[in-house]
Amino acid sequence: MAEADIQVQVCHALPGSSFLRTLMVPAGTTIEQAVAQSGLLQAIPGIDLAINMVGIYGKKKTPDTVLHEHDRVEVYRPLQADPKEARRRRASSKPAKG
Secondary structure (H helix, E strand, O other), rough: OOOOOOEEEEEEEOOOOOEEEEEEEOOOHHHHHEEEEEHHHHHHOOOOOOOEEEEOOOOEEEEOOEEOOOEEEEEOOOOOOOOOHHHHHHHHOOOOOO
């Protein structure tokens, strides 16, 4: 007997626009399979799951993670700047206290 389908969402945010698609997928579907089925890779060329990190509700996951009912798959954009380096630049531009 085949397992029932589950409902999941796939989303990706860009400056000024976003992609959000609700899908019914077979139980046992992975993040990578859901992203492919969602049409995100065709809608936004340049996304590569080998480079772009993915997660479920803000928690980093691997593309082979199996999805559960009502999971929201998030495909993240690459960082524009290293957060540690950005903090160093901000700190060095402030006058010293004293």
